[in-house]
Amino acid sequence: MTTAEARERGRAAFETRAWERAYAQLTAADAAAPLPTTDLERLAVAAFLAGHDDESAALQERGYRELLREGRPHAAVRCAFWLAIVLINQGEFARAAGWLARADRLLDDAGRDCAESGYLLAARARQTVAGGDPAVAAEMFAEAVAVGRRHDDTDLVVLGRMGRGRALIDLGKVPEGVALLDEAMVAVTAGEAGPLLTGIVYCTVIDACRATFDVRRAREWTAALSRWCDAQPDLVPFRGECQVHRVHVLRDQGAWRDALAEAGRACVRLSDPPGQPAAGAAYYEQAELHRLRGEVAAAEDAYRLAGLSGLDPQPGLALLRLGQGRVAPAVAGLRRALDETPSPIERPALLTALVEALLAAGSVDEAAAAAAELAEIADSARVPVLAAMSAYATASVRLVRGDAGAALTAARRSWAGFHEVDTPYEAARARVLVGLACRDLGDADAARLELDAAVRTFRRLSAGPDLDRLRRLTDGGGAGARPGTVGSGSGPGLGLGAARGAGSVSEAGAAPGAAVGLTPRELEVLRLVAAGRSNRSIAATLVLSDKTVARHVSNIFAKLGVSSRAAATAFAYEHDLVAR
Structure with a gap:
């Protein structure tokens, strides 16, 4: 194969998004005779998209030098910009900043009335966001869009709109920000942007959808991203x-x-x-x-x-601790995370979990304050899932305060919101709150219908902890517990902590311990714990390892909602698990 043939095949592979083949062919052609800068740029992009990050950075540096030798400083600035993007992707922020500073000085000599000045402005805006000033960054991105329009540079316009949209979301201006992100996505899905920028926009927009709990948009754009990735088998980033x-x-x-x-x-x-x-x-x-x-x-x-x-790992880790009965660490972890999260749009998941943790701790007034802050954010964002999360937190607090009527109204609103966006787990947990409110209002039949519906969903999902809590709740276990909001981590969650008697949804004829979710082996371990036996003694009796017994004890604590052997022992006697 001649050098010209390898170069042409590399170009063709690049156009069809066969990145590894493009990288191999253009590399072969370059080895035979140095590539012109246009093909060198293709090779650098193909290298990055095929997963050869170090090679891509080296090629971009070489392209920068070649463009300077050719007397094309503006093209060299653009090359430096994309080199910085590659370096940022590798986590080499200092090197990236150095290249951006070098490009900035180059424009001082070459002139700033060019599209490249907009790219550098967008890069500085991104650094401003990272520095914690999204308001200033949003204006800088808007100026970058204006530069792109003036110089008819589609990539720059898309980049600026994406950046401004994300910055506005960080400011809590969700509808305005989402509109800009949708506009950027329309250009990307139409193939108007380059491949590197396309991937960046996809990931930024979907991340924003998740941050704003916009489930429908996240599904739509994730499906589009999947199609884009599937059309490029060699794609690595x-x-x-x-x-x-x-x-x-x-x-x-x-x-x-x-x-x-x-x-x-x-x-x-x-x-x-x-x-x-x-x-x-x-x-x-x-x-x-x-x-x-x-x-x-x-x-x-x-x-x-x-x-x-x-x-x-918050709020998920705190919710795990809460399930283990470790309320104080859960509250401390969530408060620490909230202290480090000033952006309103990043706080809802943490606030949702904090409401649950504070209710479990008996701090009802503080839980009400957290629910009020969540409601304020939801009202501003006008996103269905956020509204459903807020309604759930409000219902939880009202139920603890004994206002079952108001709790029922909020709980039904929460269920409707989750049901509307087809999130079955969250919808089922909202039905638990509806059932609890109905029960407090004396409507046992309605309560049973709601709780039975929740059980069916939990079984289908294999949501074991939720089934365990619901069985304890409806069988009268844990009568002093409070309803909370056991969150799903990135979004809403619901609580199953309260029990006020009436109506069981546990399976008829269940084995001892099944009502609280214990396996036969866990019941054996619990009985020995209640007898005052140590883990080592239990291991010897049941012919198990110490580690296995420790794991069983941990699972028992989580299922019973206790945090000590003494509490587990008391639970066992209260529920006749030892006498049996």
């Missing part, structure tokens, strides 16, 4: 992020088994090479699924990996 978004959508839709499998694949993909920015989100999604299914040890491990990857 963005594919892992796509998987994380897909996991979240599957979890919302109630397809937990599929979501868990996809989360596992995402974690594997994003762990090699290490340090990929989306790895923390992948581990967090995995942890949330394990938590919802009652797989405590696996959830602990995944939350730890999320934290090691740089992602704060």
Whole structure:
């Protein structure tokens, strides 16, 4: 194959998005004879999209030097901008800042009446957002859009709209921000933007949808991103992020088994090479699924990996602690996270979990204050899921305060919101609150219907902890507990903590301990704990390892909603589990 043929085949592969083939062909052509700068740019982009990040950065640096030698400083500035983007993706922020500063000085000599000045403005705006000033950044992005329009640069216009939309969302101006992001997505899905920018826009917009709990948009744009990734089998960046978004959508839709499998694949993909920015989100999604299914040890491990990857594992970790009966650590973790989260739009998931934790701690007035803040954010954002979350938190507080009528109104509003966007888990948990309010109002038949409907959904989802709590609640266990909001991590959650007697939804003829969700082996362990036996003694009696007994004890504490052996013993005697 001649050099010209390799170059032409590389160009053709680039146009068809066969990134690995484009990289191989253009690399071969470059080895035979140095590529012209236009093909060098193609090679750098293909290298990045095929996963050769170091090679892509080296090619961009070489392109920058070649463009300067050719006397094309503005093109060199654009090259430096995309080099900085590649470096930011690798986490090399200092090098990226250095290249942006070099490009900025180059424009001082070459002149700033050009599209490239808008690219650098967008880069500085991104740094301003990271510095905690989204209001200033939003204006800078708007100016970048104006520069793009003036110089007829579609990529710059899309980049500026995307940045401004995300900054406005950070300011709590959700409808205005979402409109700009939708406009950017229309250009991307129409193929008007370059491949690198397309991937950036997809991930930014879907992340914004998740941040604003806009379930419908997240589903729509995630499906579009999946199609885009599937059309490029060689694509390496963005594919892992796509998987994380897909996991979240599957979890919302109630397809937990599929979501868990996809989360596992995402974690594997994003762990090699290490340090990929989306790895923390992948581990967090995995942890949330394990938590919802009652797989405590696996959830602990995944939350730890999320934290090691740089992602704060709240509110999920606090909800796990709450399920273990460790209320004080849950409250402390959530308060710390909220103190570090000034942006209104990033607070709802934390506030939802805090309402639950404070109710569990008996701090009803503080829970009401957190619910009020959540309501204020929801009213401003005008997003259905946020409104449903707020209604649920409000209903929880009203129910604890004994205002069952007002609680019922808010709980029904919460169920309607979750049902409207087809999130079955959250809708089922809202029905639990409806059932509790009906029961407090004396309508036992309506309460039974609501609670039975919730049980059917929990069984279908394999939501073990929720089934356990609901069985305890309806069987009269835990009479002193309070309703709360056990959150799903990225969005709403509901509480199952209160029990006031009446009506059972547990299976007829269940084995001893089944009403509280204990397995036969866990019941054996509980009886020995109640007899005052140590873990080592229990292990010897049941021919188990110490580690296995410790795991059983931890699961028993979580299912009973207690935090000590003494409390577990008291529970066992109160519910005749020992006498049996």
